[in-house]
Amino acid sequence: MNFWNNIYSHFDPVAFSLFGLKVHWYGLCYVLALLVALGVAKYFVRRGNLAINSNMLDNFFIWVEIGVILGARLGYIIIYDDNTSYYLTHPWQIFNPFNINGEFVGIRGMSYHGAVVGFIIATLCFAKKYKQNLMLYLDLCAISVPLGYFFGRVGNFLNQELIGRITNIQSTPWAIFVDGIARHPSQLYEAILEGLVLFILLLLYKKYKKFDGELIAIYAVLYTIARFACEYFREPDANIGFVAFGLSMGQILSIIMFAFGIWLFVWLRIKGVKLK
Secondary structure (H helix, E strand, C coil): CHHHHCCHCCCCCEEEEEECEEEHHHHHHHHHHHHHHHHHHHHHHHHCCCCCCHHHHHHHHHHHHHHHHHHHHHHHHHHHHCCHHHHHHHHHHCCEEEEECCCCCCCCCCHHHHHHHHHHHHHHHHHHHCCCCCHHHHHHHHHHHHHHHHHHHHHHHHCCCCECEEECCCCCCCCECCCEEEEECHHHHHHHHHHHHHHHHHHHHHCCCCCCCCCHHHHHHHHHHHHHHHHHCCCCCCCCCCCCCCCCHHHHHHHHHHHHHHHHHHHHHHHHCCCC
C-alpha cells in the first residue's frame, strides 16, 4: 500500500502540454464524463424506445452542457469564492483561463449544486422551446449522469483537489498522503457512492418506474444521501469551514436538494402524471 499512500508523490496532474498549454488529467476526465453520460443516454434512448430522436438528444446535450458550465462556475463564485464581489463587478474574468501573470491555469472552481441549477434552467428552456416532455428528459439524465459523474470525481482525485479529512494509516490503510498528512481519498468515496452505486440503484429501479419524473426525484434523494455521508470524510472549504451544527456547506445544500427531491416525487405522484 505504500505506493498508493504516496501516489501524489509519483503522479503529475498534468497529462501533457499542447502548444505550451498544460492539459490536466482533470480536464480529460471531465471530457470523458460528458462523453460517457451522452453515450449512456443514447443507449437508453435506443433500447427503451423513448420518444426522443438522436438529433434532438444531441441538441439537448449542447443546451445542458452550457447550462451546467455556467451554473457550476457561477455557483462556485457566489457560494464558495472569497472574491465574489470582484467577479460580479468584473464578469469578463469569470471564465478567464489565464492568471494575472498571463499563465494558463484553466477554469478553476466549479460547484455541483450550481451545476444542478444551471442544468434545470437549461432543460426547462429546451423543453419549452422545442415542446418536449420535460420529465422524460430529466429521467433520462437521472440514469445517464451518475456514470459520467464517476469520472468527474476521479478527475478531482487526480487533480489533488477537494481533499479528504485527516486520518491515520492505522485506521485507514488506504489513506493518501497530502503534504505529508494522511487523508481520506474522499473524492474516490464520492466517485463510488455518488457515481457507480447511484447508477446501479437507478438502473435496477428503472423497470419499476410508474410516472415521468420519478427517476429524477429519486436521483435527487439518493444523491444527497450519498453526498451528505461523503462530506463527513471531505475537508470543508478552508474559507467557509463548518456552516452550522457541524455541517459543511455541501451538507446544507444537500439537505435543500433532498427536500426538493421528496417534494417533486410527492407532487408528481399526487398529480398523477402517468407514463404514456
